[in-house]
Amino acid sequence: MKKNIGMLMRKMLPALGVLALAPAFAFAQTTLDARSFGDLSDTSGASAENAAVDTSGGLGSKAERLQCLNGLNPSGNSGAVKLKVQMGTYRIYNPSTDTFDTVWMRSYNGCPTGPTISVKPNAKLKVTLDNQLDANNPPANCPPNPDHSTPHCFNDTNLHTHGLHISPSGDQDNVLVAVHPGDKPRVYNFQIPANHPSGTFWYHAHLHGATAIDVSSGMAGVLIVRGSRPARPGVADGSADIDTILHRKQPSQPLREHVMLFQQIEYGCFNGATSVTPLADATTFEWLCPAGSKGEIRGYDNQLSFVADPRLGHAHQFNSTWAISGRYTQINGVVQPVFPSTKSFVPAGEIRRLRMVHGGNRDTINVKLVRATLSTLGLADSQSLSAAQVDAATNSAALKLAGNRTKPAQEIVLDALCNGETVKQLEFAEDGLTMPAMVEKDVNSMNPGYRSDVLVAFPSPGLYCMLDEAADASATINFRTDSMKAKNRRLLALVRVGPGVNIPNTTVGNHSKYWQYIRDQLVAGNADLPEPAKSDLASLELRAFAPTIPVDGPVANVVPVRFDIQPPSPSGPNSGLRFVINGETYDPAKVAYTGVLGNIDQWNVSTSFLASHVFHIHTNPFKIMDIKNAAGHSVFNGSGGCSAEEAATGDHEYCNLQGILRDTLFLKAGYTLSMRTVYQDYTGEFVMHCHILDHEDHGMMENVSVISPTTAYLRRVTSPVTAMTKGATRWLSQLRGKDETQLALASALCTARDYRRE
Structure with a gap:
């Protein structure tokens, strides 16, 4: 019926005239209103515009919609906020059916997205994370000693402030801790440095083994650092905040901003409570959600994965379940707003x-x-x-x-x-x-x-x-x-x-x-x-507002990092592909690289020819020195643009990046990123990984530690003793079972050697 009316209206368009058309389209207005954009900015302008829309959107009521769009801590001053991790029910528009699918997803506060949180430099932000999800079920997915190359413990979680330069330890940006269902709420105390650049950052769940299933459910939100440091006379050192010049002719009226959080919610509907295979159309293989069903993300094998592609024209290909699913990218919880x-x-x-x-x-x-x-x-x-x-x-x-x-x-x-x-x-x-x-x-x-x-x-x-x-x-x-x-x-x-x-x-x-x-x-x-x-x-240069990091001095170390997907190991526990960095899957007990506070290191990050990856490192941003293509040639032309060779590929995404600071970068298959970083302000242990998050959950992550110069010196001094002691321990173990006289003599010799070295 609707399609026939639409065909009739299109035939009548030229004759009716534009103004007469508005009533004719009234029947479609309800669906369209439900797709009204909801701004996640926590400014007064966004709040007023959100309130003017008289619809519940994908939520149960208009009040619920507005509550989900409200920001937390809009003043940006020191404050406290709470994130409740719970299952949430809402609706997502599906263009393939022109209807709304009901979903049941892991969420913050029951909303399609996390709330926007604002904070100012030198402020302290207290975040209470309360995990109210059910216990992990089935328990087999969450063994006491899980295989860290296999996703696991889907209802455990934690919190990461992506891009913030804050401590990775203790109760700050520590992703090496877990918050289990039923645990006492975990309190994070994020101390923002006084000189932290203003900008757009974000937060999301980041527990290894469950990161992708959480983020793909919507457990992510925008985090804004709002700065007020003006440009100073005679200085263009990046210490000012760009916010101070982004206003209308009246400095008191900032430019209207819109926050847009792009998400890919890979939900499926299932035939029964224990099924893990999404219902799909027999011809197109796009996922279906019949009336009365609820979309979920239940696992990684048939969602959040690469699988043999059943679609016509894709024989013998392995493609992402996202592409096969037929789902659409949404903005602030709305598809095609x-x-x-x-x-x-x-x-x-x-x-x-x-x-x-x-x-x-x-x-x-x-x-x-x-x-x-x-x-x-x-x-x-x-x-x-x-x-x-x-x-x-x-x-x-x-x-x-x-x-x-x-x-x-x-x-x-x-x-x-x-x-x-x-x-x-x-x-x-x-x-x-x-x-x-x-x-x-x-x-x-x-x-x-x-x-x-x-x-x-x-x-x-x-x-x-x-x-x-x-x-x-x-x-x-x-x-x-x-x-x-x-x-x-x-x-x-x-x-x-x-x-x-x-x-x-x-x-x-x-x-x-x-x-x-x-x-x-x-x-x-x-x-x-x-x-x-x-x-x-006057030439739209921003030197006064562009932060810098001191990486122009001597390089202490060159760190090779290679992302790769390997065939299964014949002796390994799993039959699937191995997602590795430098040939190894993630081991939470192992520090893959140790840097020294204040040192400048150059990292050369590469990918194999078989897949592309997204490099991300926590705590300290990096400066892009060069990017080389698969032939080993720089993609830059030395004048702020791409080489002719790179431009000929038709892809210009790298062209303006030489010398730019980042914390995340996509690396095309076979390409190598040369970047420099300096370990500033904080010691402690953090991670670097592929930000294709199912790759991370399958093991494409490493621990990085930063130690103080004093600790580094003591390690250098004591390392020969440590090595000798380990050797002596092995020697003693070989003597086990011999008579007590020999054993006592060996022990005495080891003690004397250690004493002389000290």
């Missing part, structure tokens, strides 16, 4: 800050903003559309997509609809750290763990598409050999832009009109900025 809401617009020409966080597990996201071509909907288009006309375009586009539910059919619609002007994104921070200069991007490639802060301004009223752009296999984490396309174009959101100030079509040099317009607005709003920051801003 209407942004900024179904009741509001982004005014044309108004600069907005997008804080984008990839909190998913199993897909590369290529964010692209494109103006919709309304003629494909039978609508007239212009640079001066009214709000009512944008309403009609939104409804018409949603209806057309709903009538083309398969992914191939939706891609055809998107290719026709979303082919107008590309809106440039001006990226100014990666992984929460402000860069030395803003970079214009058509496509912003994000992988699990990434954060990207961008400024955008839409040129004129209209409907725009936020796309997850198509990509070749080599440019995605779902890389497979002998394949060209790993992902096709998808819709992330529909963007509604209303009347405002149209952007002039003027450019400067090689820069776009977007660069020119945003530059002019920022310069006009910061007339009192001291030099050299003021002159820098």
